[in-house]
Amino acid sequence: MAKRELISGNEACALGALASGLRFFGGYPISPSSEISEILSSRLPRAGGVFVQMEDEMASLGSVIGASLGGLRAMTATSGPGFTLMQEHLGYASLAEIPCLVVDVMRVGPSTGVPTAPSQGDVMQARWGSHGDRGTVALSPASVEEVYNLTVHAFNIADRLRTPVVLMFDEVIGHMREGVELTPPAPEDLWARPRPAGAPGPDFRAYAPNEQGVAQLPAFGDGYRFHVTGLFHDERGYPSTNPDLVRQTIERLERKLDPIPAWLPPEKYRMSDADFVYVAYGAVSRVAREAVDRLREQGVAAGLYRPRVLWPVDEAALRKDLAKARTVVVAEMNRGQWVQVVAQALPPATHVVSYGKTGGEPVTTDELYGIAADLNLRSVKSS
Amino acid sequence: MWRKEIRLAGSGGQGLGLAAMVLADAALRAGLHATIMQSYGPEARGGASRADVTLSDQPIANPWFPAPQILLALSQKAWDRFSPKLGADAVAVVDLDRVQGAQGANVWALPFERTARAELREKVAANMLALGALGVVLEHIPQEILAETAQSRAPKGFGQVNRTAVARGWRLMGEALGGIAHADSVGP
Structure with missing residues (x-):
């Protein structure tokens, strides 16, 4: 029998993120997700990335969004109380089409609830926790090995469809150690973000969608000038209240997620x-x-x-x-x-x-x- | 298919987390399946330490159990807390000098800490002695694999001590089961 490692779900999540090319983690440690932060705080810097412990969960996701706009694969990890605080920025990342991964290791709620006991109470919050109509992505692994693999998939989906992705599992999966053989993704298994369609210049449209209905933003620093906002916006990224544009954007952002169930x-x-x-x-x-x-x-x-x-x-x-x-x-x-x-x-x-x-x-x-x-x-x- | 549910309980610093890792890892090396659920948070900060290990010849669906089939108690508190939940067929292994009032047909009180101090000059090796004793009860993991795993997972400088401790614990339990040991070291 091949060598199996004895690792926990939280550990597998951190390892999966590193194998996916994670370059930024901004977070606020919270039971029962803390091991993800703990492991990445030492391993991410050694892999050339940046780890920042932020002052709270709102700032955590804010920092992740900023890093992602800079072109990096970025994530945070939390549990119910922190997930609640992140809802505002999840909505922002949806509308502004900023890829990011939020890991929610579920504990008993509401409020601070029972910090150390398992739950699956955040499922509807993942769907409707942020205001307004928006499509959402939430993946649910059932083993340590699958935590690893779905962490990789989560980054892929986030990048290809330019959307926040929530990876959610209960405390049992997070803390259980079991014997696993982890297979790192091959380079071709890591999906890239859509490339900007046009050259830099006054006519550049960062939010012009591709065939899959996904905006094609460059990264900050790529030499383009563009605008990012949580207001509804036109293809250049500038605010608009045009009812047709608003309606079409809502529909497009939901429709672009359609392929996901068939992928997994x-x-x-x-x-x-x-x-x-x-x-x-x-x-x-x-x-x-x-x-x-x-x-x-x-x-x-x-x-x-x-x-x-x-x-x-x-x-x-x-x-x-x-x-x-x-x-x-x-x-x-x-x-x-x-x-x-x-x-x-x-x-x-x-x-x-x-x-x-x-x-x-x-x-x-x-x-x-x-x-x-x-x-x-x-x-x-x-x- | 068989499944064994083992709870390792004591106080912080006794190395029960490491013992659980060694036990589960040895099971993997023996071709078995293993899971660990460990206490943490407020419960662990109260000074109590607990790790639940499940072993099976099949993949383990549920790593959680309300009461173990096999209990290792290295502190009075751990014994008082977990022994009332033990079923009639459950086996308990306790440290003779740490736990009072542990009695029953399937209760084994052995001098882990005393032996670790006297023979190995390392009180902290009591966890590996206890693990060796558990190995006898478990039956599914060969002594050599358990000892080898204890050595390879030991903190720096403790490899040989831990290997020896597993073997010594194995022998302690063997003597107890064989009725060789003194009456006061094995209950009842």
Whole structure:
């Protein structure tokens, strides 16, 4: 057996960022994400990057946005209370089309809540936390190895589509150590930002979108003069209140995210003939997999549908993937957040059940298996 | 498929975090799967230290458990806190001089710290003695792999001490199980 390393999810995130070419980290350490800052504070400078501990989370994301405008791959890492403070700048980065990565290691909220206990309570905040209509990107890994790989993907998506990306996982995934073999991305696996379309000059339009609907900003210092603002803006970047322009920009910024679900398709485990399906992400999906195996032993056609992209949602694909399911249990460490997506996408005939667990203790295999028994599925022995 | 849930508990500075890393890493080297969840934050700052290690021959879905199958307690506080939750089949290994009142059919009280001080001249090697004893209970990790891992993961200058400590702990437990040890060093 090849040599496996014993590392945590937070460590894998830091390593994945370094392997992706991270050059700037601005952050404010907070449990349960602190190891990401801790590791990068020593390793990023040695890799030629800059690490700054900022005065708070608003300033953290502000510094990241500035570094990104300078052309660098930049990120921050936080947890619920800090994620709340970052919502303003997430909206700014969306509208101004500034690539950046925000890692949110979820703990129990609201407010300072339980700093050391796992949760998945920030899923809807990632979608709607910032004001105004905007498309959002949130990725959800379920293992240490996947934290590493999705950190690389997150930077790629951020750069190619010029958008903020949120990588969110629960405290269990962040702190769990497991044996992994990490495969660094090859140079050709790292996606570049779109290049400016025109030469510097009075006619240059930094916000003229390419075929994918993505602005083609140069980096500060590239020799171009252009304007960046959180106001709606024309292709030169100057403010506009033109209703058509505003409407079209909102639509374009949402539409440009459409390819993401196909880039990172969901994991479908024993789904081909499943009529009883768990939908779960992060740590919960790990125990759901065990529950599926146990139900299969009892003759129940059970399966697991594990989204790796929580936002944006491809509703048509979700509906198609779950077309055979008669009962769908959406298990989450919150009061039922992503279940709303599933319920909205599926036809009324599908029985959608929310299993939302709060309190700071992880969901267990026994609990998920027990739900199936409680639903009186055929051939399940009640334990 | 088998799964073993082990809690290493004591106070800060006893090296339980390192012991967990050595145990899980040795399991990987033995071709097994392992996860660690470690206490931190306010809980760790209270002086208590805890690391939960899960071992299996299959990939581990859930690294979390409410009560362990095997408890190592190196402090009275750790014993008092975690022993009430132990199931009937659970095995406990405690430091003879650190834990009072640890009794039961599956409770083993061994002189880890005393032996570390007397024979290895390093009180801090008690964690590796305890790990050696756990190795006997676990059955799935060969002594040589555990000792080798303890050596390679040791702080600078402690490699040989830790290797020897694992072997010595292994022997302590072996003697206890074989009924060779003195009555007062093994309970009951």
